[in-house]
Amino acid sequence: MIEPKKIRIAIASGKGGTGKTLISTNLFYILQQLNYKVTLIDCDAEEPNVMVFFKDEGEYEHDVVQKIPVIDEHKCTYCVKCQEYCSYNAIFLLKDIKAIRILEDLCHGCGACSVACVYGAISEKEISLGKISGFHSDLHSLIIEGRVRVGVYSPVSVIKAAIKEAGNNEIILMDSPPGTSCPFIQTVAVADFVILVTEPTPFGLSDLIQSVETLKTMNKPCGVIINRAGLGDNKVYEYLIQEDIPLLMEIPFDRAIASHYSKGEIVAKYNIDWMALFADMFDAIYEKYGNSDY
Amino acid sequence: MKSMETAIISGKGGTGKSSISAAFSTLGERVVLADCDVDAANLHILFNPSQEEEEIYIAGQKAVIDYSLCNNCGLCMDYCRFDAISLFGGKIAINEVLCDGCKLCYRTCPMKAISMIENNKSRMYSGTFRNGKMVYGRLAPGEENSGKLVNIVREKARQISKAYNIENIIIDGPPGIGCPVISSITGANNVVIITEPTISGLHDLMRTIEITSMFNLKTWVIINKYDLNQELSNDIEKYCSDRYLNFAGKLSFDPKVVEAMVKCKSIVEYDPASEISIQILNIWKKINSN
Numbered sequence: 001m002i003e004p005k006k007i008r009i010a011i012a013s014g015k016g017g018t019g020k021t022l023i024s025t026n027l028f029y030i031l032q033q034l035n036y037k038v039t040l041i042d043c044d045a046e047e048p049n050v051m052v053f054f055k056d057e058g059e060y061e062h063d064v065v066q067k068i069p070v071i072d073e074h075k076c077t078y079c080v081k082c083q084e085y086c087s088y089n090a091i092f093l094l095k096d097i098k099a100i101r102i103l104e105d106l107c108h109g110c111g112a113c114s115v116a117c118v119y120g121a122i123s124e125k126e127i128s129l130g131k132i133s134g135f136h137s138d139l140h141s142l143i144i145e146g147r148v149r150v151g152v153y154s155p156v157s158v159i160k161a162a163i164k165e166a167g168n169n170e171i172i173l174m175d176s177p178p179g180t181s182c183p184f185i186q187t188v189a190v191a192d193f194v195i196l197v198t199e200p201t202p203f204g205l206s207d208l209i210q211s212v213e214t215l216k217t218m219n220k221p222c223g224v225i226i227n228r229a230g231l232g233d234n235k236v237y238e239y240l241i242q243e244d245i246p247l248l249m250e251i252p253f254d255r256a257i258a259s260h261y262s263k264g265e266i267v268a269k270y271n272i273d274w275m276a277l278f279a280d281m282f283d284a285i286y287e288k289y290g291n292s293d294y
Numbered sequence: 295m296k297s298m299e300t301a302i303i304s305g306k307g308g309t310g311k312s313s314i315s316a317a318f319s320t321l322g323e324r325v326v327l328a329d330c331d332v333d334a335a336n337l338h339i340l341f342n343p344s345q346e347e348e349e350i351y352i353a354g355q356k357a358v359i360d361y362s363l364c365n366n367c368g369l370c371m372d373y374c375r376f377d378a379i380s381l382f383g384g385k386i387a388i389n390e391v392l393c394d395g396c397k398l399c400y401r402t403c404p405m406k407a408i409s410m411i412e413n414n415k416s417r418m419y420s421g422t423f424r425n426g427k428m429v430y431g432r433l434a435p436g437e438e439n440s441g442k443l444v445n446i447v448r449e450k451a452r453q454i455s456k457a458y459n460i461e462n463i464i465i466d467g468p469p470g471i472g473c474p475v476i477s478s479i480t481g482a483n484n485v486v487i488i489t490e491p492t493i494s495g496l497h498d499l500m501r502t503i504e505i506t507s508m509f510n511l512k513t514w515v516i517i518n519k520y521d522l523n524q525e526l527s528n529d530i531e532k533y534c535s536d537r538y539l540n541f542a543g544k545l546s547f548d549p550k551v552v553e554a555m556v557k558c559k560s561i562v563e564y565d566p567a568s569e570i571s572i573q574i575l576n577i578w579k580k581i582n583s584n
Contacts, residue, residue, distance in 0.1 A: 014334050015308060015336075016306065016334075016469040017307040017309055046471045046472050047469070047470060047501060049306075049493075049497060052494055087354075087397050088396075110396030112398040115401070115402060148471075150501055150508070153473035154438075154472060154473055155470075160392075178470070179468070180333055181333050181433055181437060182436065185435075186392075189391045201556065202340075202556060203312060203336045206334075206336055207334045214435035217435065217436075218391075218436075231549060231552045258522050259522065262493065263492075263493065
């Protein structure tokens with residue numbers, strides 16, 4: 001039997017609120033209707049919203065944990081080596097008055113302090129950073145959500161765990177966090193193709209340029225969907241021509257779309273044209289960037 | 295004189311945070327505007343500030359291998375907890391995306407084959423714009439620790455506020471609820487959350503309120519584009535009143551806000567007599583009245 005081609009597509013945008021989740025949830029729904037084996041990962045672990053659009057109950061969930069050092073003050077000699085080894089300023093130590101504290105919020109769980117301590121004064125405990133939940137939407141498709149615990153500083157570990165959870169499934173869609181820093185990079189790094197969603201405004205363009213420049217340094221191919229077309233100006237279009245970036249689709253600004261979306265409804269259920277539009281877009285990407293050598 | 299810091303955040307992106315920050319910054323009184331959305335700083339596009347100062351910001355480090363020294367022992371792979379080191383074509387390779395910069399491989403390598411290089415492409419700028427002073431950060435793509443850069447931007451804004459005797463500091467925060475958001479709001483006199491009447495907007499609002507209450511901050515809520523879903527807008531208003539949150543007001547959807555942006559103006563500069571400009575002025579007065 002010939003293995004079907006695999007592909008990982010990240011749906012991203014520099015600017016928030018341009019319609020990433022609108023695109024990823026609708027693309028997921030449509031591919032599911034077309035009987036593809038598809039997995040959607042909500043990588044926006046700070047504010048995950050994909051499940052707002054699917055009413056399924058979670059089938060399983062597990063914690064994403066991180067190790068945190070625990071100091072045994074009877075064994076500690078206050079030699080300060082652990083503090084020197086810590087690259088995150090997570091160990092507060094006053095040698096003169098023999099005080100040592102772990103600042104758990106700052107700790108990245110790298111384990112350097114445990115290696116540094118030669119007195120056996122450091123052991124480790126686990127703390128929860130967030131949760132991974134899995135939802136089987138039908139026989140073939142799966143939604144995985146990463147959700148950071150409120151108050152945790154970085155979503156990166158939860159994002160990594162969510163992506164790992166999907167393993168080598170056939171078609172993987174990743175709803176990326178906004179921005180172009182670490183959380184975005186972690187998501188697009190594993191993608192074969194990136195769909196950037198933007199809007200035709202000066203803010204949309206500025207953030208699009210930032211995203212495109214970042215993807216260039218990573219050698220990631222991308223295409224652009226312009227959402228809320230008709231508002232704003234033409235500069236985004238000019239930029240795409242100048243940079244030779246494919247315009248994958250335009251979605252006009254439409255109060256009906258905004259209204260469906262606001263209620264947590266899948267627009268493609270109401271807007272029949274979307275089925276063909278999304279399927280054509282996907283086919284072209286799958287054809288060109290899908291690969292069989294996993 | 296004491297500075298008055300107002301931080302504008304949203305949880306969900308694209309709710310109109312920057313447009314409202316821009317409007318608050320141009321209501322009349324001079325302000326210090328701190329663009330703390332260092333991942334996607336945008337306000338300099340509207341305000342085209344002069345660049346008076348530039349500071350380099352070091353955003354962590356990355357490990358690199360010197361292959362003339364590496365003997366492929368693999369010890370670094372065992373120590374790395376970020377899955378950043380693996381064997382690739384028979385050679386030890388460090389994945390710079392996964393590397394967290396903890397230095398443990400550098401410290402433990404018996405051959406001293408690993409060194410650390412600094413991420414030094416991020417910047418902080420400050421200057422003058424048409425209604426006061428402006429500070430903004432620019433995090434280089436893929437670099438971490440934006441919370442630290444946010445702190446530097448805010449500290450600079452406070453210094454400028456004192457030096458130039460400008461009372462109001464407006465902080466345009468990033469989306470989400472992580473480190474850069476926490477850095478943008480801690481210690482602010484007022485935190486204003488901009489939401490929109492969508493289920494996603496409400497969901498993100500709830501998580502954002504958890505954060506502001508963790509830090510005991512005076513929190514206000516504005517519903518932007520409320521008329522896109524009147525019913526949900528009412529639900530959000532009720533949610534706020536049930537929890538004794540300060541409801542600052544609601545703004546209607548107005549394409550003029552985008553027109554203003556295209557002309558590089560805030561809505562209150564572009565059309566000061568419009569209904570939305572008047573609503574924004576009233577909200578600002580309400581927030582600052584107690």
